[in-house]
Amino acid sequence: MRNLLAAVAAVVSIAGLVVIGGTSTAGAAPVCAVDYKLNQWATGFTANVTVTNQSAPVTSWNLTWTFAGNQAISSGWSADVKQSGTRVTVSNLPWNGSLGTGASAQFGFQATYSGTNEVPTDFAFNGVSCSGDGPTTTTTSTTTTTTTTTTGVPPVGCGTAALCDDFEQQTGATPAGRWTVGAANCTGQGAVSIDNSVAHSGSKSVRVNGAAGYCNHIFFGTPLTGSGTVHGRFYVRHTTALPAAHVTFMAMKDTGDAGKDLRMGGQNAALQWNRESDDATLPAQSPQGVAMSKPLPTGQWNCVQFTVDPAGRLSTSLNGAAVEGLQVDGVPTPDIDQQWLNKTWRPAVTDLRLGWESYGDGADTLWYDDVAVGSSPIAC
């Protein structure tokens, strides 16, 4: 019923571009220009922001503004994005702090709102207004707004998720914005691309060409913010049944486990979790354990839901049904979580990566869509 309602509701999404700053006719030019690109739906939006330093070179920067409404930022990327009340302060990360004259930095964020979503008007760069107002400065501020309106639906079932992405705003060949493509280990033949024809929602998804062999790891990933229990939900479809060999299609860096990955993937043709630090598997790879997991069906969109909590509990559902072998409840159960619980594990995951990691055999083509992570359960 919810999906039906979502399909019926015609929600207007707006992609807008506002340029603040402009040409100086007398005195100093504005110290900065800001491109603030919005993609919004009824209750939320993402903004991709480009700030250009038009003053002397800097080695660090911050950009501030005030929201006119009840916009509430839930996550940011490529900068440190902080909100206090209606006030937002964005600071550079170590790798994008140096901006020469005329150089730009890009960052983005996701937020919720209700009512109207006004573009901020009081951008300031390192404390100096971007509108160039000053006693000796006369500035002609030009504001250019280009708006395209399409009828669509918001990202599927976001609820209050801090991260919710349907990839509909991706315009390039590879995922951009909050997403980074790569792998910490060696990479080779694996590839990640935006697919404009296969989608769970809208018309776009992320396609992963996963190749066999250890040196073909490839992921697209994003940092996770916040702490406490992590609830995730994503849709995946793929072409090739999970192999007998161990493979991973989702990984999360676990700073509670020496920065090693918490992985979801497959082994013995069924879904499994794996802990990189000690190679524990969930379920145990006994025939009885494997039988309590499930294969990942091919040729259809599958909804995967998971919960990781700081006490070390883990739960997993596939297409709306809990998978018996993929639960860590704290009570050791033979063939399920007995091995997993041999070690005290207090996870603190700090990113989400989707893609393909094979340790030998196993190639697959996968598509991901409608990825959401938040602090409460997210429905299929």
Ligand code: CA
């Ligand atoms: Ca989509």
